[in-house]
Amino acid sequence: MSEFQDSFTDALLNPDLATPSGLVDPKGRVAGKRFDVYRNNVSNPPHTFPICPKSPVWN
């Protein structure tokens, strides 16, 4: 699992990287645009979704 979250995170933060291996659509094809949903959410979060740094202080 460790390698999976490493590669998933790297690909999330670098759109030039390919979709991590093992991520597919229901027909077994490379996830492609489906993975981009996560990329978009991480790089352009909805403004009202709680943006939580590692050590948040909310006031």
Added chain:
Amino acid sequence: MSTYTHNNALPHRAGVGYKAQHLNDILKDPTSIGWIEIHAENYMGDGGRPIAQLKHLRDIYPVSCHGVGLSIGSETGLDPEHLQRLKKLVDWLEPAMFSEHLAWSTHDTGFLNDLLPVPYTQDVADLVVSHIQQVQETVGRQMLLENPSTYVAFEQTDMSEIDFLSDVAKRSGCGLLLDVNNVFVSATNQHYSPTGYIDAYPTEYIGEIHLGGHEEDSDDHGDTLLIDSHSRAVVDPVWSLYEYTLAKTGARPTLIEWDNDIPSWDVLASEAAQANVLLDQFGEIAAQ
């Protein structure tokens, strides 16, 4: 497995995700909703207007505390500082429910602002059980685990989401939060039957239900791709799936989630009223 005192029961009525812009409208007619839900991470500071409002509202309504930042599925472990902030909030707020997501959002020292998916394997289930037990031991109460909206599948997955959730709930002692919109989104995206999912779901663990809106897109091959957005009204197929669920479970506490493009209070309250019509109908059936 430790057994924790069950949370104070939320009423089997509709609640809403609390937004500060609705405060005055809520106070004008407090009976229009049965309870409120707050995102835990928005109330982890010691003061300010959010805490003042929450102090007032907790005297009026049962409060469900919904975490979005614990990263239950993270291989790097739970952040002990974040967990202690959660404990402080829960000790003070004494919420009727506490819930979190089956997802990960932290990796090494970074926070990734999304609810990221996990493969359904025994190793991941073991990790999630361990983390839930750590949470429950820290806050001293049971938590509910929410099913995710998913957009991708994992080649390494070797059990169904239902089997995964059932196994985790049984071994950790947690309850489950059934997000009916997430079921519809994932079933559409992963090409399975949403009613089949509900038929197989371990309803005995349900402590709360969520309803929300989603957006529609398509993937690289033109297949429908639904995206959980909490930015729209609940669509008719999700209302139908909710009705299908209640026919099996009877009335359960139900939240209307609307976190983006937030509407006027009248619109949000009408969604809650629509849920209450069904809760009345199936509450009576369950009582017979």
